[in-house]
Amino acid sequence: MTPNAAQTTPAGPSEELRAVLVLAGTTGGIGAHVRSLAAGLSAHGVDVTVCGPAETDKLFGFSGAGARFHAVEITPTPGPRTDAAAVGELRRAFARASLVHAHGLRAALLSDLALRTARAQEAPPLVVTSHTANLATGMERRLLRMMERRVARAADLVLGASSDLVTRARDLGATDARLGPVVAPPLPPALAEREQTRRQLLAEKGRRGAAKDAPDRPIVLAIGRLTPQKNFQLLLDAASGWRAAEDHPLLVVAGVGAEEAALRARIKAERLPAKLLGYREDVAELLAAADVVVISSRWEARPLVAQEALRAGVPVVATAVGGLPELLGDAAVLVPPGDATALAAAVSSLLADPARRAELAAAGPLQAETWPTEADTVAQVLSVYDELISER
Template sequence: MDHSAAQSAAAAHEGPGQLRVVLVLSTGTGGIGAHVRSLAQGLVAHGVGVTVCAPEAADALFGFSRSGARFHAVDITATAGARSDAAAIGELRRAFTGSDVVHAHGLRAGLLSDLALRTAGRFPGLRPQTPLVVTSHHAMLATGMERRLQRLMERRVARAADLVLGASSDLVARARELGATDARLGPIAAPPSPPAAVPRETTRAALLARAGADGPDGPDRPVVLAIGRLVAQKSFGLLLDAVGRLADLDPLVVIAGDGPEAGALRDRVAAGKLPVELLGYRTDVPDLLAAADVLVVSSRWEARSLVVQEAMRAGLPVVSTSVGGVPELVGDAAVLVPAGDAAALAAAVREVLTDRDRRDALVEAAHQQARTWPDEADTVAQVLSTYDELVQRDR
């Protein structure tokens, strides 16, 4: 749907017949929250009545209640619990009253939303036939018993949803394999990033000074940037494995983010005396992107990585593992290496840092590739179109 068609669809929902949508997400601090915030704001601009159900902490971080949407606090925890889940389902039932579409983001949000809708017949104002859309944002990477439980939950959600939107093609294929009646690609656009707030040289100087590299040769030291939650999926340990193979280039590796693996990574950096700075959670991502020489993504899996989109739009070369939706996102505009291969990762980073022509070619290709991506307006228009389809099907 193009922008003019989206405006026509929006006009159809103004007035008494306003479409009412509930967006649901669980705990999270990354791309899912940013996407839901963007989606909520876009839908409100199109005349849709939007309620966002999420934990209070997520609203504080992403500002759902400042997007024009109504915010309904629901504590959907990352792991199951009889009491917490029962309380969450009760709150969801209240939030779903009078809704036309429920759109859950992530597996836990999808499961609890389905349970709330399935008991709708006992509650006035709730319709059991309310369409359920579930956006699949992540692959399930657990092992052992946890993997079996996750697979059962995946299958339950895939089969319960009226529509599964996969953030990447492999997630769509996975949903179909698990029995989804309707699964489609639902690309997630990165919200436009503000320009760097301070000059590149200022941020570089601060990073280098933090690492004790503010001498006369400091400004020329390569800065390798990684951004993300410090969790197993991101495989920051692989990046640390690659650092030792780049000692002759003397790079400064900076990792922005926090998470449960922070302590282990910090211990490993100290034990190996690695040239790595763990920055913790940062709000100045545009400044970091402007200051770095290359962005490295070492993940075991990614969908349509928001930080990759931000880096390529900012003109920062990207080296990434070839996983999930990354290849279809970047095309030939980034250097891709096999997952888990520290030697290949180090070689790719070396190539970008030492070959100026290659780096310039990647930057130009990145700008061209970015022009092919759907923007936020396209994403909202696509989602609104699916809501229309489901509501009409339900009538």
């Protein structure tokens, strides 16, 4: 689609196309994706408003991406008062919208509620990007499925971040569901040398005078929110098996989340060769310092860390779940989900085989060239917007 394609639609010139992007609180891929869209759409002359918690604008800088930011406190879990306030704010933000594009289940549910009163008056189209699978159990899973079904049927179009999410949306009753890949923005160049970052990561934090790790000790890196979906407990299971090896690697995990205290307590209690780094912005430096990147998740669509690692030529070991097999192809080592023994063995095998690591390091950037770019994604979204507005 050309930059002027929006001018051919009934909505008028592209500068008259007013898109409202909605998201709940996030520190990861959804926020990065929305910022990328906001910047790309604004560059094409679209009037973009981003609605989300105030903290997301501080973290991702939507206001600095050419978009207008409208603070809406969309909480992770439902609450009568907070949801009512959020719906009211969304109605105000949607007043002049040509189209609403919600990201994630919570944002989509509240957007649908805000639009419902205007449905009889030809409300703007609702696009929903599905970013995650339903991994809950029991009653919570059934409740979430009901919400997913409502969103799928209310949306004019569902974009799934991976093929399995597209299939699920169709199964839930979506009238139109298509693949809408989430693309990791390019990382800035690393500002520190590999060895400098490695020295910092390997430095012993124990008692004064304790020996430091050998400078050539392998470093295994994991990045992500510390939540059950990422299954870092499985990664610690694998790390516990590495202790027997004389040159066992150090596992470093960058991220924050609800499981941080439990993971930290386990590392300390079991004296595991692992460190929690907390929230980090120096992802490029961490990747440059790592020997292997590990993704132990129960499910993923197109995680940013997987894309960033392959682009950087860092070997990846990942669980074969969700969209990971189609994303990574033959450029990574895939293991069964939930199998700590297989995960540990795959990492150990790679660390012991420099030739295989070099092979994967070369394959990563080649695989990355097969993915859509940020420009491709923006063009697809613009085309979708034009199509839906034309139908109205």
